[in-house]
Amino acid sequence: MQSLSASSTAGVLLDLSGAAMLLLAFACLASKLFNRYVAYYGAQSVVLAFAAGTSAVAFHSAELWILAALTLVIKGLAIPFAARRVLVRRLALKRDAAMSTGLSTSLLAGGALTAFAYLVTRPALLPHGTAAAAVVPLSTAVILLGALTMVVRRHTVAQLIGWLIVENGVFLGAITLVATFPFIVEAGIFLDIVAGVLIMVVFVSGLTRQLAEASAAELRELRG
Amino acid sequence: MTTLAILTALAPLAGPAAALAGARARASAAAEAVGAAVALGCAIALLTSLAGARPLQGWDGFLYADSLSGFFLLTVAGVTLLAALGSVSYIAAQEDSGELSPFQVKLYFTFFGLFASLMLASLETGNLGLLFVLVEGSTLASAALVGLEGHARSLEAAWKYVIISSLGVTIALAGTLFVFYSASALHPASNLALTWPYLLAHAPALAPQSLRLGFLLAVVGYGTKVGLAPMHTWLPDAHAEAPSPASAMLSAALLNVGMYAIIRFLAIAHARLGDTYPRAVLLSFGFASIVIGALFMVRKGNFKRLFAYSSVEHMGIIAVALGFGGVLGLYGALLQVLSHALAKSVLFLASGDVSLRYKTREAAGVSGLLAAVPVTGGALLLATFAVLGSPPFGVFLSELTIVRAGFARGSPIFPLLLLALLGVAFFAFARTITAMVTGSPPEPSPTSPYRDRAAVAVTAAPLILGLAALLVLGLWIPAGLDAVLRQSAAVIG
Numbered sequence: 001m002q003s004l005s006a007s008s009t010a011g012v013l014l015d016l017s018g019a020a021m022l023l024l025a026f027a028c029l030a031s032k033l034f035n036r037y038v039a040y041y042g043a044q045s046v047v048l049a050f051a052a053g054t055s056a057v058a059f060h061s062a063e064l065w066i067l068a069a070l071t072l073v074i075k076g077l078a079i080p081f082a083a084r085r086v087l088v089r090r091l092a093l094k095r096d097a098a099m100s101t102g103l104s105t106s107l108l109a110g111g112a113l114t115a116f117a118y119l120v121t122r123p124a125l126l127p128h129g130t131a132a133a134a135v136v137p138l139s140t141a142v143i144l145l146g147a148l149t150m151v152v153r154r155h156t157v158a159q160l161i162g163w164l165i166v167e168n169g170v171f172l173g174a175i176t177l178v179a180t181f182p183f184i185v186e187a188g189i190f191l192d193i194v195a196g197v198l199i200m201v202v203f204v205s206g207l208t209r210q211l212a213e214a215s216a217a218e219l220r221e222l223r224g
Numbered sequence: 225m226t227t228l229a230i231l232t233a234l235a236p237l238a239g240p241a242a243a244l245a246g247a248r249a250r251a252s253a254a255a256e257a258v259g260a261a262v263a264l265g266c267a268i269a270l271l272t273s274l275a276g277a278r279p280l281q282g283w284d285g286f287l288y289a290d291s292l293s294g295f296f297l298l299t300v301a302g303v304t305l306l307a308a309l310g311s312v313s314y315i316a317a318q319e320d321s322g323e324l325s326p327f328q329v330k331l332y333f334t335f336f337g338l339f340a341s342l343m344l345a346s347l348e349t350g351n352l353g354l355l356f357v358l359v360e361g362s363t364l365a366s367a368a369l370v371g372l373e374g375h376a377r378s379l380e381a382a383w384k385y386v387i388i389s390s391l392g393v394t395i396a397l398a399g400t401l402f403v404f405y406s407a408s409a410l411h412p413a414s415n416l417a418l419t420w421p422y423l424l425a426h427a428p429a430l431a432p433q434s435l436r437l438g439f440l441l442a443v444v445g446y447g448t449k450v451g452l453a454p455m456h457t458w459l460p461d462a463h464a465e466a467p468s469p470a471s472a473m474l475s476a477a478l479l480n481v482g483m484y485a486i487i488r489f490l491a492i493a494h495a496r497l498g499d500t501y502p503r504a505v506l507l508s509f510g511f512a513s514i515v516i517g518a519l520f521m522v523r524k525g526n527f528k529r530l531f532a533y534s535s536v537e538h539m540g541i542i543a544v545a546l547g548f549g550g551v552l553g554l555y556g557a558l559l560q561v562l563s564h565a566l567a568k569s570v571l572f573l574a575s576g577d578v579s580l581r582y583k584t585r586e587a588a589g590v591s592g593l594l595a596a597v598p599v600t601g602g603a604l605l606l607a608t609f610a611v612l613g614s615p616p617f618g619v620f621l622s623e624l625t626i627v628r629a630g631f632a633r634g635s636p637i638f639p640l641l642l643l644a645l646l647g648v649a650f651f652a653f654a655r656t657i658t659a660m661v662t663g664s665p666p667e668p669s670p671t672s673p674y675r676d677r678a679a680v681a682v683t684a685a686p687l688i689l690g691l692a693a694l695l696v697l698g699l700w701i702p703a704g705l706d707a708v709l710r711q712s713a714a715v716i717g
Contacts, residue, residue: 121437143394163390163394166395177405185354188354188358189397192360200386202371203367206379207376207380210375210379
């Protein structure tokens with residue numbers, strides 16, 4: 001497998017994309033509004049599509065071009081659009097109050113996890129001077145931040161976005177570490193994500209409706 | 225052989241086909257049972273043709289089956305058959321009583337067959353990336369089963385299940401990436417290079433640092449599906465809320481598929497990193513699971529949760545057996561996989577009958593089972609002792625093998641600890657079940673939820689089949705199965 005050097009144009013662009021994705025993951029962690037979560041996720045996916053395109057140019061791979069297009073269309077546009085329509089608007093979600101820690105604590109934890117990601121992936125694991133050595137710590141940090149979002153947020157929609165951020169982090173790792181991943185596997189992963197989002201949306205709407213009914217019942221009991 | 229392998233994975237789609245064509249619960253379940261029986265037959269035929277032969281390999285390694293895959297195919301197809309038989313009366317009774325709408329029945333059989341089919345397919349691929357895709361697919365299909373009843377509680381359980389398992393499997397994908405990356409010195413060019421037989425054959429050339437991280441992430445990731453502590457938190461909720469035949473599928477089939485994935489990664493890690501590191505990882509997760517499982521079984525309450533914690537404990541035992549290693553440890557681990565699957569299927573299917581009759585899932589609400597429903601009560605009692613490792617059932621033999629493997633491999637502390645924890649589990653589990661089985665039934669005595677006597681007989685069929693198989697495994701391991709187990713255990717070496 002060819003490996004990109006960190007100082008090549010593609011390597012620098014991948015590195016920048018990784019940094020932008022990490023910042024967007026932090027933005028999501030620091031936000032309290034549901035439509036911001038969706039917007040940050042969408043932006044992160046667009047950056048990921050750009051990274052996949054960069055990788056496609058560098059490796060002259062038609063399959064990576066298709067993946068970049070799929071990422072842009074499905075993760076960058078379709079999922080954020082659907083999440084906004086079906087979840088945020090229809091369930092009238094605005095501010096997310098269900099957090100198990102304060103914002104500053106979760107941001108500090110996020111910083112610590114980023115440092116941890118560098119600690120785990122840097123020494124001896126990746127050869128110096130390759131693009132992978134620069135990007136993999138970033139993608140690992142994105143994975144950890146997504147997982148942290150899932151842990152500190154108790155709302156189902158926020159957890160769903162957290163999982164999608166983890167998925168983006170893995171994907172960023174995949175295009176830099178193993179650019180020759182077979183296409184059928186990548187396509188299958190996409191299928192899984194779409195099916196996963198669909199089924200999760202069903203559960204989220206069902207749960208929200210049930211909870212709404214439950215609280216209405218409580219209100220009736222208190223009457224008179 | 226290729227046809228056999230494909231047919232094994234596709235046969236369980238008979239149920240979804242029938243359900244989508246408009247069949248009602250009984251007919252769909254019968255179609256599913258026939259499909260599962262075909263899958264089981266194909267799995268046995270595949271195992272026979274694999275005996276002593278080269279593994280089946282095709283399509284650039286996307287299709288791969290050796291005796292280890294064959295053994296797990298046998299287990300999963302067998303469990304699917306039992307659970308499909310159990311669905312016949314269970315789902316029909318719920319359809320008759322109006323607890324499940326025709327749409328829910330259709331959903332149930334569609335996702336049941338899809339779930340079985342995806343699990344069987346994931347056992348037949350050599351490509352570690354495709355393995356992820358299929359395992360994640362089976363998670364999603366089974367999440368629909370967990371949330372089927374649509375109450376707030378079952379939706380919450382389904383949500384917890386799908387979000388924790390998806391995260392887990394995604395972590396396993398990250399692990400897979402690091403394992404692939406560890407092979408970059410080999411300059412892999414084709415899809416074949418991403419299959420585990422290739423990685424195993426080229427193990428000495430793998431980069432140890434990256435492989436170590438990849439193996440750990442894979443164990444954490446697929447361990448989430450297996451229900452290894454501390455990633456087990458979805459398991460009791462999902463098992464308690466799913467319809468009972470679906471709980472049997474989760475506990476006896478799905479967890480084993482996760483274990484299969486771990487064994488594949490273990491084989492590669494073992495070949496490159498040696499004994500110490502994989503052993504430490506597996507023993508830690510294994511003992512954590514046994515402790516958590518045994519302690520939570522002490523609490524009385526929902527009996528399906530009790531069975532679920534027993535699954536956590538048994539998966540822990542299997543992980544410990546893999547950690548002990550050696551041919552004996554692996555032999556014991558695989559035997560435990562099969563006998564636990566049979567015993568747990570019987571337990572969950574019997575619990576389905578109990579919850580339909582007594583209209584409760586709380587152990588405190590159930591008494592006098594032996595007097596009220598002798599067959600189910602008897603099966604529940606026998607399967608309880610079987611799953612707790614009393615002779616003459618299969619689990620006794622496998623646990624004995626595992627403890628022997630532990631003593632054979634160094635420090636006696638671990639096998640002694642294992643025995644002590646098994647004792648705690650025995651006490652906790654048997655205490656609850658004996659209270660349910662003995663005594664007198666509540667007044668007024670519970671009514672039969674089934675339409676006619678034939679439906680009652682169908683309920684008994686999977687219980688008797690499962691117990692009979694379990695008894696055979698405890699008394700005598702057929703020579704063919706013994707050869708398969710030995711051949712499979714050699715995969716890790």
